[in-house]
Amino acid sequence: MPTRIFSGAIRAGSLPVTLLTLLAGCSNANDPYAKLPDPPLVQGQLRTVTVVSDDAQLAGRIQQEGYALRPFPPNYPEADKVLGVLWDVPESVAKGATIYGAPAPAPEPDLRLLVEPLPPAVPPADAGVERSFFRHVLGVDVPQWPAKVPRAANVRVQAWTYQVPSILEARKKLRANAIPVVTEPVGITTPYMGDQKSMSLRAPGGTIVELIEAAAQ
Numbered sequence: 001m002p003t004r005i006f007s008g009a010i011r012a013g014s015l016p017v018t019l020l021t022l023l024a025g026c027s028n029a030n031d032p033y034a035k036l037p038d039p040p041l042v043q044g045q046l047r048t049v050t051v052v053s054d055d056a057q058l059a060g061r062i063q064q065e066g067y068a069l070r071p072f073p074p075n076y077p078e079a080d081k082v083l084g085v086l087w088d089v090p091e092s093v094a095k096g097a098t099i100y101g102a103p104a105p106a107p108e109p110d111l112r113l114l115v116e117p118l119p120p121a122v123p124p125a126d127a128g129v130e131r132s133f134f135r136h137v138l139g140v141d142v143p144q145w146p147a148k149v150p151r152a153a154n155v156r157v158q159a160w161t162y163q164v165p166s167i168l169e170a171r172k173k174l175r176a177n178a179i180p181v182v183t184e185p186v187g188i189t190t191p192y193m194g195d196q197k198s199m200s201l202r203a204p205g206g207t208i209v210e211l212i213e214a215a216a217q
Contacts, residue, residue, distance in 0.1 A: 040136055052158040143160050182208065
C-alpha cells in the first residue's frame with residue numbers, strides 16, 4: 001500500500017541544537033513543560049523501544065536474555081524511507097530493523113534493534129525537564145531502560161514509540177503549545193503495525209519520541 005502523507009512535507013525540522021541545550025540546562029523553575037496548561041497534551045502508551053548499536057552481535061545476546069525474534073515480511077521500500085525519517089536514521093538502517101518480544105512474564109514493550117555506526121553521545125538532559133516533558137506532554141513517567149538489554153556505551157535508545165488515540169489531535173495540541181516536532185503526520189503500512197499514522201518529536205535529551213495511531217488498537 002502506498003505511503004500517504006497527511007501534510008505537505010514529512011520532515012518538520014529537528015529541534016534546534018541551541019534549544020536542546022537550553023532545555024537541558026533549565027532548572028525546574030524555568031522548565032517550559034511544567035508551564036503547559038491542562039497537561040498532559042496527549043495520553044501515550046509505550047509500545048516499542050528502539051535501541052541502536054554498532055554491534056551486530058547484540059541481537060544474539062538479547063535473544064539469550066529471553067527476547068524472542070518476531071519475524072515479519074519486509075516493509076514496502078517506501079515505508080523504510082519514511083521510518084528512517086521518523087527515527088532519524090538512514091533508510092538502509094531502518095530497512096534492517098528487527099523486532100523482538102520482551103521476556104515473560106512482566107508486560108514490557110517490544111524491542112526494535114537498529115545496527116549502525118554511532119555518532120558521539122550527547123550530554124544528558126536535566127532530569128527535571130526530562131521528567132516534566134514525559135509527564136506533561138505524554139502523560140507518562142520517564143521510560144526506563146528495556147529489561148535485560150545489556151547496558152554499554154555502544155548501546156543507546158534511539159526512539160520511544162507511544163501509541164496515542166489520534167495523531168491529528170496530538171499534532172493539533174503540540175502545535176497549539178509550540179512543541180517542536182521532527183516530522184509531520186504521515187500514513188504508512190508495515191507488517192509490524194499494519195496501517196498506521198505516525199509523527200515524531202524529540203525529548204529534551206535528544207531521543208526520538210515517535211507517536212503512532214494504529215488502525216488495529
